[in-house]
Amino acid sequence: MTNDWNSASESARAAARAAADAARNDVELLARIPSISADPARVPDVERSAEATVALLEAHGLEQVRIERIRGALPYVIGAWLHAGPEAPTVLLYAHHDVQPPGRLDRWTTDPFSPTERDGRLYGRGTADDKAGAVAHAHAVGAWLATAGELPCNVRVLIEGEEEIGSPSLERFLREHLDDLRSDVFVLADAGQWDVGVPGITYSLRGLASCDVRLRALDGPLHSGITGGAVPDPVQAMARLIASMSDDRGVVTIEGFADDVVAPSAAEREAIVALGGERGFARAYGLRPGVEIIGDDSVPVYERLWRQPALTVIGFDSHPITGSSNQIVAECTARLSFRLAPGQDPTAVMEAVTAHVERHRPWGLECDVEAFEGAPAWSTDPTGPAFDACRRALRVGFGVEPVAMGIGGSIPFVGPFAAAFGGIPALLIGPEDPYSRPHGEDESLHLGDFANLIASEVQLLAELAAVGGRA
Ligand SMILES: [Zn+2]
Numbered sequence: 001m002t003n004d005w006n007s008a009s010e011s012a013r014a015a016a017r018a019a020a021d022a023a024r025n026d027v028e029l030l031a032r033i034p035s036i037s038a039d040p041a042r043v044p045d046v047e048r049s050a051e052a053t054v055a056l057l058e059a060h061g062l063e064q065v066r067i068e069r070i071r072g073a074l075p076y077v078i079g080a081w082l083h084a085g086p087e088a089p090t091v092l093l094y095a096h097h098d099v100q101p102p103g104r105l106d107r108w109t110t111d112p113f114s115p116t117e118r119d120g121r122l123y124g125r126g127t128a129d130d131k132a133g134a135v136a137h138a139h140a141v142g143a144w145l146a147t148a149g150e151l152p153c154n155v156r157v158l159i160e161g162e163e164e165i166g167s168p169s170l171e172r173f174l175r176e177h178l179d180d181l182r183s184d185v186f187v188l189a190d191a192g193q194w195d196v197g198v199p200g201i202t203y204s205l206r207g208l209a210s211c212d213v214r215l216r217a218l219d220g221p222l223h224s225g226i227t228g229g230a231v232p233d234p235v236q237a238m239a240r241l242i243a244s245m246s247d248d249r250g251v252v253t254i255e256g257f258a259d260d261v262v263a264p265s266a267a268e269r270e271a272i273v274a275l276g277g278e279r280g281f282a283r284a285y286g287l288r289p290g291v292e293i294i295g296d297d298s299v300p301v302y303e304r305l306w307r308q309p310a311l312t313v314i315g316f317d318s319h320p321i322t323g324s325s326n327q328i329v330a331e332c333t334a335r336l337s338f339r340l341a342p343g344q345d346p347t348a349v350m351e352a353v354t355a356h357v358e359r360h361r362p363w364g365l366e367c368d369v370e371a372f373e374g375a376p377a378w379s380t381d382p383t384g385p386a387f388d389a390c391r392r393a394l395r396v397g398f399g400v401e402p403v404a405m406g407i408g409g410s411i412p413f414v415g416p417f418a419a420a421f422g423g424i425p426a427l428l429i430g431p432e433d434p435y436s437r438p439h440g441e442d443e444s445l446h447l448g449d450f451a452n453l454i455a456s457e458v459q460l461l462a463e464l465a466a467v468g469g470r471a
Helices: 006-018 020-031 040-059 127-147 170-176 234-243 266-274 301-307 346-360 385-398 414-420 447-467
Strands: 063-068 076-081 090-096 116-118 121-123 154-160 185-189 200-205 207-216 310-317 331-340 366-371 403-407 426-429 444-446
Touching (some): 006 127, 006 447, 020 040, 020 121, 040 076, 040 127, 121 447, 127 154, 127 185, 127 447, 170 414, 185 414, 185 447, 207 234, 207 346, 301 403, 331 346, 346 366
Parallel strands (some): 090 154
Antiparallel strands (some): 121 444, 200 426, 207 331, 310 331
């Protein structure tokens, strides 16, 4: 570091580590609130979670902390600390306080909304995604103010309440609050580590496109004994249709679907290859013994996950097994979710999917495709002063060299957000790791790495100050 923040940062990091139990308590407090943005019945909980987030930010010295609302959106929480002077950069710290639904309650070892520690991990919905992100921001700021009495940078904080439903209002919120959010660097604590103990900086995210495909053969169900064998079964038609969308390795083969995919550069591919292959991958993600890794074998597994498209059937409606009888159902619906590679346009993708369904629907069944709003992939060149600052900060916080990595998931607003402020660098870090199971059952936060993350964020503010306004 080339400025005067070196020893102050050391004190602030020590204070942050001394407050590790308090940070964990703050995560527990937030994680007890079932702020499920996808569930209209949970709106009061999302409101409570926003209020708890306000209290958290205020307790750590942020100013002008308040709930901001725009029409039709769940509550945002913003705050700021802007006394570092006009020469210092302004850093926007982002996290979200809403969570995914808990899923199947019987698959949770302990109640999803009663955070519980086991083997150094804190289990509970939202512990990692992303309540720990909000707490990390608060504690990084608090550690500086408690020790130095000031921050090396100007800081703005934005904690969103509807990230888990795709941030439908974030671009509008941004337009209406441009001056509250204007910054030189964007730090998102909604990603995470390459592995336990090994920090990550995320530089690419896949895009997203999804739709419901409905196949209909009949006006109402028919007796399968009297008509089966002559009248087509919409469920089997759907199985054939979905199977026609990929090859034996699960690679999507829809005509025109992957035409615009931009392959990684030679340098990027080299970096991905250097991360290693499938070893450890199956274990990290809990594949049952004997289950194969799918995709194009000629492509490294992490390139498949980060830079190639994929299809997942995320919902399927036919007759449930309970109450089923010998009937041919009238219709069947599947919800298809496509992860998109860089270069793919969500609208063009859906046109290709719709044309494929028209062409390949079996046996003349009526079909209907309802497309939902999508988002393109995002990737950035993980070099330059801000990324170097982030790399140094993570090295200090974790004591290990960070890994530049991709994530197969999507955070649709990262691109538009960075663009709104003239293409500012977006630094994606966070509390998750390959064992965190965000969105799954038994979601958890690694408490040791959580403390390392907070220490890294403390250091990051000093590193970004050293870079100056041109970060
Ligand atoms: Zn998240």
